[in-house]
Amino acid sequence: MNKQKQKTQSIITWRFALVCGVMLTVFMTLVARAAFLQVIEPDKAIEENDKRxxxxxxxxxxxxxxxxxxxxxxxxxxxxxSVYADPLAIDKALAKKVLRKARKEGEDYKALEQNDAELKIRKQAWYDDELRWKELADVLRLKPENVDERLRGDPSRRFVYLKRQVTAVVANYIRQMRLPGxxxxxxxxxxxxxxxxxxxxxxxxxxxxxxxxxxxxxxxxxxxxxxxxxxxxxxxxxxxxxxxxxxxxxxxxxxxxSIDLRIQAIAYRALKSAVLSYKATSGSAIVVDVHTGEILALVNSPSFNPNDLSTAAPYKRRNRAMTDLFEPGSTLKPLAVLAGLNYGAVKATDTIDTYPGWMNLSGGLVKDTRNNGELSLREILKISSNMGVAKISQMLPKEYFINLYQQVGFGEPTGSNMIGESAGLFYPNRRWSNFEIATLSYGYAVSVSTAQMARLYAMFGAGGILRPLTIVKQDEIPEGKRIFSEQDTHAVVEMMESVFERGGTARNVKVDGYRAAGKTGTSEKAVAGGYGDEYVGYFAGVAPVSDPRLAVVVMVNEPAGDVYYGGQTAGPAFAEIMSNALRILNVAPDKERVAYISGADNDA
Missing domain, CATH: 3.90.1310.10 (Penicillin-binding protein 2a (Domain 2))
Structure with missing residues (x-):
């Protein structure tokens, strides 16, 4: 009995020791593992914890x-x-459903899980049978095959857009569908x-x-x-x-x-009306504050709806006022007159003999529509005489005359920094013939943008001070560069007022309530080998003459039919923009109120 009892106690002791040893080993292993994870290599544990x-x-x-x-x-x-998908999450959700079904049906789902080819076939079959994915395509108004390609084309992807910027109704519907991934x-x-x-x-x-x-x-x-x-x-x-x-x-x-939305809307309405009325290809208009160079309005026609670019053809999206170049024609004649005054070749009271109405220069012909004889400087601008400004240009040294066109900004950007702005086409360093100098005086041999013309006329309004154009609101008047004396510049501005008088090229254009100084311009469009049958109509000016505040330039490109002169196509739009803009800015009228009269016999 004692031996049996001792043997039983020995077995119990041995088992107890074994259990204690195993427990101690397990405990030491856990301690060692914990020490390894937290002391020797803690980064992995931290990383796994952070993931969760x-x-x-x-x-x-x-x-x-x-x-x-x-x-x-x-x-x-x-x-x-926006609606996006996680193709990998979708693939896992499909796999989970396939394996759950296999387990319910008594299949070896573990073996199926290891069989990638079979599992792939069943996942795709499940996806094809589930109508919710087709419903998703219908809700997003996408082709089902396009949605299938994004969701199932590459199951390893984690992000793919299905559709950007959907409505709130569509978003709520998709949220209620509770689609995995x-x-x-x-x-x-x-x-x-x-x-x-x-x-x-x-x-x-x-x-x-x-x-x-x-x-x-x-x-x-x-x-x-x-x-x-x-x-x-x-x-x-x-x-x-x-x-x-x-x-x-x-x-x-x-x-x-710097834009004033009220003036912008008026300018756009007037320009669009002019382009449609004369069936023109396009048009541009700019309104500039002559004291600051701020652009108060910049419009083009045709335009586009920026909220729906599906109908915005590239030709509609071009900012023509900054990018498109044209020879400005007679709108440059005031600059030639001002150049003569500035150099001292002529005085404001002088007359120019334009007899017999034409002349040959370096093999080229300069002419007016008829012989106008003796003309004052005011009359030269009033009737837009090519002979008058050409003769003034021949009195000036070529270097001086050409350099003056550089100084007023031709051949360089306006300073607005607008995207795509063109510097124009002007090559002062080449050899210029007398005939080319003459054509330069009445707006050929140079190509400018509507914005560059607006900058030039803003200089007229500022008394000879040239400032860069800007589209950012200015708190202070920016410093400009004086190009001409205030006296000479104001004299030319008063001469340009004659354009609106009886016998002038804009005699039927009236700026309601304000004295305006302007100049019409009509130029033939250059084609390969010379000039074609298309025209560009310009009207540029400043107002009020007594104390100029705004410069407005309107360009109408390729008007159809027989009506193409700048005074006819661009003049009415100029009058509408200028008069309404001055009223909006509370500029006091400086002449008696007159009614607007339209006419069809304006010239260039």
Whole structure:
């Protein structure tokens, strides 16, 4: 009995020791493993924990707003929703459903899980049979095959857009569908309240909110800002328990333009009416404050709707006032007269003998429509005499005359920094014949943009001071460069007032309530080997003459039919824009009120 009892106690002791040893070994192994993970190689454990608990939240910023000079919104950002998918998550969800079905039906689902080829076939069959995916394509108004390609074409992908910027109704419907791997993303979309009225000036952004045209592109970095980032830790219930780091977002800047939306709308309406009335190919108009160089309006026709680019053909999106070049024709004649006064070759009271109405220069013919005989400088501009300005140009040294055209900004940008702006075509360093100098005096041998003409006439209005154009609102008057004396410049401005008088080339154009100084211009369009049958009509001027405030230039390109002179095609639009813009700015009228009379017998 004692031996049996001792043997039993020995077995119990041995078993106890074995259990204690095993437990000690397990404990030491756990301690060693814990020490290994937390002391020797803690990074992996931290990484695995962070994958489960750490989340990074992006602090988005909306694009800055664009305002006109009075605070009217020209471009705003509105919230929208985009639909995207996680193809890998969709693939896993399909695999889970296939394996669950196989297990219910008594199949060896583990073997199926290892059989990639068979599993792939069944996942695709499940996807094809599930009507919700076809419904998704219908809701997004996409072809089912395109949706299938994005969702199933490459199951290893983690992100693919299905459709950008959907409506709130569509987003809510998709949210209720609860499709695995299909998510909604809050974004913003650019909206332009003024539509086609300001389209060329403001420009557009792409679908990702990056500026690609106009002001949107010029000030893209300032309007964009920088998104912030917030790193947090969450518990198993998804509650935030700790903020690990936070990077503050940099708010975007708002941009205030020099544009006055009221004047912009008037200019667009008047230009569009002129282009449609004369069945012209296109047209442009610019309004400039002569004291600051601020562009108060810049319009083109045809225009486009920036909120729907599906109908915006490339030719409609071109900012013609900045990019398109034309020979300005007779609108440059005041510059030739001013050059003669500035050099001292002529005086304001002098007359020029234009008899017999034509002359040969270096093998070229300069002529008027008829023999006008003796003309004063005022009459030269009034009837737009080629002979008059050509004879003045021959009194001046070529170097002086050509350099003067450089000084007023021809052959260089206007300073507005608008995207795509052209510097024009002017080559002062080549050899100039007497005939070419003569043609330069009445607006040929040089090609300029509408913006460059606006800058020139703003100089007339500013008393001979040339300033760069700007589309940004100015708090102070920018410094300019004096090109001509105030006395000579004002004398030419008063001469240009005669254009509106009886016998002038704009005798039927009346600027209601204001004394205006202007010049009509009609130039033939150059083609290969010479000039064709198409014309460009210009009307440029300043007002009021007593104290100029605005310069307005209107260009009508390729009017159809027999009516093509600048006074007829561009003159009425000039009058409408100038008179209404001056009233909007509360500029006091400087002449008695007159009625607007339209006519059809204006000249160039």
């Amino acid at each position: 608990t750490v989340r990074v939240e992006k602090l988005n910023v909306q694009r800055g707003m664009i305002f006109d000079r009075n605070g009217k919104e020209l471009a705003v950002s509105v919230p929208v929703v 299909v998510h909604l993303l809050d974004e913003s979309k650019r909206f332009y309240p003024s539509g086609e009225v300001t389209a060329h000036m403001i420009g557009v952004t792409d679908i990702d909110g990056k500026g690609i045209e106009g002001v949107e592109r010029m000030f893209d970095s300032a309007l964009t800002g920088t998104a912030g980032k917030r790193t947090i830790r969450k518990d198993a219930q998804g509650r935030e328990v700790q903020v690990l780091s936070e990077e503050q977002r940099v708010e975007p800047e708002d941009v205030y333009l």
